[in-house]
Amino acid sequence: xxxxxxxxxxxxxxxxxxxxxxxxxxxxxxxxxxxxxxxxxxxxxxxxxxxxxxxxxxxxxxxxxxxxxxxxxxxxxxxxxxxx
Amino acid sequence: xxxxxxxxxxxxxxxxxxxxxxxxxxxxxxxxxxxxxxxxxxxxxxxxxxxxxxxxxxxxxxxxxxxxxxxxxxxxxxxxxxxxxxxxxxxxxxxxxxxxxxxxxxxxxxxxxxxxxxxxxxxxxxxxxxxxxxxxxxxxxxxxxxxxxxxxxxxxxxxxxxxxxxxxxxxxxxxxxxxxxxxxxxxxxxxxxxxxxxxxxxxxxxxxxxxxxxxxxxxxxxxxxxxxxxxxxxxxxxxxxxxxxxxxxxxxxxxxxxxxxxxxxxxxxxxxxxxxxxxxxxxxxxxxxxxxxxxxxxxxxxxxxxxxxxx
Numbered sequence: 514x515x516x517x518x519x520x521x522x523x524x525x526x527x528x529x530x531x532x533x534x535x536x537x538x539x540x541x542x543x544x545x546x547x548x549x550x551x552x553x554x555x556x557x558x559x560x561x562x563x564x565x566x567x568x569x570x571x572x573x574x575x576x577x578x579x580x581x582x583x584x585x586x587x588x589x590x591x592x593x594x595x596x597x
Numbered sequence: 598x599x600x601x602x603x604x605x606x607x608x609x610x611x612x613x614x615x616x617x618x619x620x621x622x623x624x625x626x627x628x629x630x631x632x633x634x635x636x637x638x639x640x641x642x643x644x645x646x647x648x649x650x651x652x653x654x655x656x657x658x659x660x661x662x663x664x665x666x667x668x669x670x671x672x673x674x675x676x677x678x679x680x681x682x683x684x685x686x687x688x689x690x691x692x693x694x695x696x697x698x699x700x701x702x703x704x705x706x707x708x709x710x711x712x713x714x715x716x717x718x719x720x721x722x723x724x725x726x727x728x729x730x731x732x733x734x735x736x737x738x739x740x741x742x743x744x745x746x747x748x749x750x751x752x753x754x755x756x757x758x759x760x761x762x763x764x765x766x767x768x769x770x771x772x773x774x775x776x777x778x779x780x781x782x783x784x785x786x787x788x789x790x791x792x793x794x795x796x797x798x799x800x801x802x803x804x805x806x807x808x809x810x811x812x813x814x815x816x817x818x819x820x821x822x823x824x825x826x827x828x829x830x831x832x833x834x835x836x837x838x839x840x841x842x843x844x845x846x847x848x849x850x851x852x853x854x855x856x857x858x859x860x861x862x863x864x865x866x867x868x869x870x871x872x873x874x875x876x877x878x879x880x881x882x883x884x885x886x887x888x889x890x891x892x893x894x895x896x897x898x899x900x901x902x903x904x905x906x907x908x
Binding site for chain 2: 550563564565566568574575576577578579580581582583591593594595
């Protein structure tokens with residue numbers, strides 16, 4: 514129980530702002546996308562990448578093409594260099 | 598090294614329920630870090646065993662460029678070595694002399710062999726042929742891959758002989774092999790289609806083996822990433838001139854739309870090989886009249902090429 518003289522202040526409800534995803538592209542440039550949610554496959558299609566040619570991490574963790582990303586995720590798209 | 602924990606939107610490993618890092622596009626199977634690594638290493642071991650690529654007592658020279666494929670090959674072979682019996686490994690590196698490209702990968706190769714404690718032997722085009730690939734290719738860039746291929750083949754043989762190796766293992770992956778099948782079809786070169794480098798040797802050269810032939814380029818990239826061994830290395834500057842580049846783009850698109858395309862090409866090759874491989878291997882072994890190396894004509898490709906090289 515709260516003490517009888519406790520005063521409670523309530524803020525009016527505010528919409529939670531959706532943040533854009535931060536995308537680090539293979540050429541090291543940065544772009545915003547989203548906010549999502551969307552699959553990695555859809556995100557790659559939006560940026561014109563073939564899933565066979567790249568791997569993707571979200572917030573430093575490798576993710577599969579069917580993983581769902583969005584909001585303020587940090588996405589890194591890494592192109593697989595051929596040869597070697 | 599990347600972590601493998603993720604929020605609830607990450608699909609889970611079909612085997613253990615841990616966060617998935619890889620999805621097989623043909624089956625839809627999800628694998629976590631540990632099961633993915635075990636799967637790749639298990640498939641390499643299976644390829645080696647089912648094709649008798651390495652036998653106890655072998656001394657395997659790993660063709661280590663320092664790029665992703667040969668790096669993964671060295672890491673995997675080092676790890677599964679106890680399952681192969683008494684086998685020795687030596688890394689051999691060919692420095693062709695490609696400015697702005699090979700320096701980085703050679704440095705990467707040096708660091709890798711130090712980390713794994715594997716003997717390392719390097720030979721250069723300058724030492725063997727009197728000049729760098731860059732010099733040889735001035736004005737003939739579109740021929741880069743065929744020129745480099747002939748010179749590299751000789752350089753690998755020299756390095757492997759110097760190392761005393763009984764096998765040469767290269768990092769060719771599923772994508773490379775599927776591209777080669779398709780290119781040989783496009784060229785109408787049936788004998789080459791059914792002839793792999795192992796059968797091609799016929800005792801003439803140290804046999805070549807490709808333990809990663811059923812591991813895709815993407816799987817190799819994920820494997821390295823999970824081991825903290827991914828290096829953002831440049832691509833060969835001459836690759837843009839090659840037919841292989843066009844075939845690679847075409848096959849990547851097909852693989853993306855129709856998962857399993859590359860593996861199906863390999864299966865097609867195996868079926869053709871089984872039906873007519875022996876029939877087409879009829880060329881008698883001859884020796885080059887200039888250098889004495891085994892070849893199929895009067896003069897080997899290397900001696901023919903050497904006459905045209907600028908130094």
